[in-house]
Amino acid sequence: MNDTICAIATPIGIGGVGIVRMSGPKSCEISDKFFTARGGKKPSGFTPYRMYYGTLDLGSFSDSCLCVRFSAPNSFTGEDVVEFHCHGGAALLQGVLRALIDGGARLAQCGEFSKRAFVNGKLTLAQAEGMIDLINSRTEAQLSAASSLMMGELSRKIEKLQGEFRQLLSHIEVSIDYADEGIEEKGREEILTSLKGIYAELSKLAAGYGRGSAIREGVKVALCGKPNVGKSSLFNALLGYERAIVxxxxxxxxxxxxGEYVYEGALFRVYDTAGIRESAGLIESKGVELSKKYIQESDIAVFIAESGQLSDEDEDILRLIESKRHIKVKSKADLDPSSSGFDIAVSSLTGENVDRLKRLIYGRTIGKVYTGGLILTNYRHYDAVKRAMALTEEVLSGGSELFLDMIAQSLRQAFEALGEVTGESSIESVIDDIFSRFCLGK
Ligand SMILES: Nc1nc2c(ncn2[C@@H]2O[C@H](COP(=O)(O)OP(=O)(O)O)[C@@H](O)[C@H]2O)c(=O)[nH]1
Ligand SMILES: [Mg+2]
Structure with missing residues (x-):
């Protein structure tokens, strides 16, 4: 990683300011070819972290702009970094980029700056993932969860648990070394007690994943019911505008x-499906098939019927969602407000109870309102925690039967599984895959 990379760090388009960023050992040397601060200073002579106003001379055009230098290792990537804060024009920024490449830099790949930051120990893999989630956040809840991840709450928790595993491992090694002196049995009890504590913490972490992933991905809500019960009307009412034809x-x-709506800062993705009925024509049947797929893939199904007298068709649909998380909604409450047999009666026409339905959906999916803090949002992290749990459980259930060196082996594996969260024990291909999902210039 000894080359120098560059990229446009701001979105391509027209704006007041556009930033081109360069990282690597030749950043200053390359910048010196193009930028001169008012007063004549060149970037290699700049005081780090101070903005200099001057001229970027690219031959065919010039820009008056700001330049700042960050010196290794105290920069985002841990390398020498130079940024040009130019005027935000697409051709202008492309021109700057081309000049830097001609000057000896290479165009950065997506996520390459962040990958260097990770490799140089500036952030953990989980923090890098938090950063990309932060950039991609569209709702407050997504932002809070991403920010917690980026600020290192999960990484610190994982490192703490790894520390406990490490302590147990050294304890076991001492026990093995002094086995002849009768230390072993005492050691084993202590190990199992500590391990129970670690297991409880891992379980707590894993238990939050359902909620966390719902916050990160958005909650998928499938509306289902017979034709004409008012699905599309409810869909529009939830969204707050006329999206579906009624x-x-x-x-x-x-x-x-x-369609999407945001409730309590969380994102809900609603699917208005074709009404499910047997006697449908070809095109409608395709829609019915699709509906079943959406229902299966949803986090929660909202069953809608017009009255408490359920027909066979209604019963068929109910059977489809029985094993899923679901809510039963009685529609057209303005015509008939009775709700017996249903969770709630809603009128899309008057808007009555639409908000209460949103609260109900929130409660049954995300649960308690999320206002920030440590939560597992990412499947990769969840998977690692689950593997560490399984290994811990193996030891706990084997209890007094297991040899100490077998216990040690499981604990070492659990330690490594947790290390995948922070990136300490992640394999190269996983790391590459994560950073390739970043945007250009990050
Ligand atoms: N009075 C009343 N009529 C409704 C309500 N919701 C839907 N409808 C009517 O029921 C019919 C079918 O509605 P639609 O939303 O297309 O049902 P879908 O086939 O389940 O999508 C339309 O004529 C709507 O105007 C409601 O809350 N109150
Ligand atoms: Mg409809």
């Missing part, structure tokens, strides 16, 4: 429509 003709909705 008619009195059964079978209007054939494709599934997707």
């Amino acid at each position: 008619t009195h003709i059964a079978g209007t909705t054939r494709d599934a429509l997707e």
